[in-house]
Amino acid sequence: MPTFLSHDEFRLPEFLSLAKLEKVKVSYNEQDYKLDNPFFKVQLESKEDAQKLVKRAILIKHIFELWGEGSSYEQVHEQVKQTSDRWNDYMTCSFRFTVSAFGSTITYKEQLDIINSFSYLGFQGPIDMKNPDVKFHVLADYGAENGTELSAPIHIYMGILVATGSRDLVNLYNLKKRKYLGTTSMDAELSLVMANQALAAPGKIVYDPFVGTGSFLFTCAHFGSFTMGSDIDGRQIRGKGKSGVKTNIEQYNLQGRVLDALVFDICHNPWRSQQWLDAIVTDPPYGVRAGAKKLGRSDGKELSMRSYDGIPMHTREDYYPPTKPYEMSEVLTDLLNFAAEHLLLGGRLVYWLPTIVDEYSNTDVPQHPCMTLISNSEQNFGLWSRRLITMEKVKDWSKKDEAVVEQSVVSDAQKAEIMENGQEDPKRPGHFLFREKYFNFGH
Secondary structure: OEEEOOOHHHHHHHHHHHHHHOOOOOEEOHHHOOOOOOEOOEEOOOHHHHHHHHOOOOOEEEEEEEEEEEOOHHHHHHHHHHHHHHHHHHOOOOEEEEEEEEOOOOOHHHHHHHHHOOHHHOOOOOEOOOOOOEEEEEEEEOOOOOOOOOOOOOEEEEEEEEEEOOOHHHHHOOHHHOOOOOOOOOOHHHHHHHHHHOOOOOOOEEEEOOOOOOHHHHHHHHOOOEEEEEEOOHHHHHOEOOEOHHHHHHHOOOOOOEEEEEEOOHHHOOOOOOOOEEEEEEOOOOOOOOOOEEEOOOOOOOOOOOEEOOEEHHHOOOOOOOEEEOOHHHHHHHHHHHHHHHEEEEEEEEEEEEEEHHHOOHHHOOEOOOEEEEEEEEEEOOOEEEEEEEEEEOOOOOOOOOOEOOOOOOOHHHHHHHHHHOOOOOOOOOOOOHHHHHHHOOO
8 A cells, every 4th residue: 555745746756657567566445545635555566566666666655555544443453364364474573653633733642642552562672663574554634634633543554664764865966965057947846756757767768858957868767768958058968167068967967868958949959850759748839937039130131151250150159049938738739740750669758838827728638549548647736736747658659740739829919918918719739828827927
């Protein structure tokens, strides 16, 4: 039985991704899974499978071998007494009992009374509170917070701790400890969750086409993948002074896995048309801090080589190429088409989709005939949210296969009219004019 942590909508997708990655057979009742509850009962074939499943989990706190459960302690004891065939394995081990509650608190005296109620187990080993051989847990579920604290739990579980997740990785990659940061650096917890949903593993190649300061390069490389990225803005990659993406690569000792970060526009990429990537993990530029751009000139003129003081402009350290606005629908179309063309069969695309909460519909999620949707998890910020979309390639790409993304390209005049009148075309997707509406919220 796993216990989960925060980011409610992300927990089950990560769990199922890890089960696939580790080839662990999992069965469960979908009705048992609730977003507002940290407990989830599943069936696994062995303790070893549980340990494989959770060894790199970020949102799974613990997995317990369940000995008994019920709506009262009497029911729990009745079930535990039916497991007497297991007791001899722990008769002389050092052990510890822990009592914890969700949605309430249990006094120290009540905890002792609960622990002593299991004395019939008859364990003869020493009690070791620091480093015991076996950790028994009693978990009391008082339900989600609803303004009134219940006097008794609605459900109780008792079992042995089998495995613990890798929450320590969140601290290792904590942005507060990172030497080089940008304004859009993804926090460590979600970066690691994305690496898990991308099935990052030794020998795989993971690519970020909007690499920024490289957060996903580090977390996917931590799990053994070879990673690389690209961005239209080389200044973020190079950084300032002695700090840049390379600084972080050295900080995490990932020189052998992070291959490189290159400078080019994903719409004009140099990659051969072939299937070679195991995963694409990215946070597309949806323009909260800066409007998304792609190569080109806003006036429609063709790009041309330019020089300053006899020096080609593109060779300067501070060079930034001419760009034009990159609408969200265009970003999504290019991203899905690129993924379908370059991912291996079974490869995954994991990316963020921003949306206005009241205008979002599940039909807004872009589709592609070569890709299938694995999960769609929301991180809500009130009026707006971003959705972590995970897709898997299920069909070989051909030139006739194109992404299905509702086009929402409008002129600046049309944008101004829509924002001024406050009227919205009900057929527009939730990410339409996201940047303009985001700043209209008062940010």
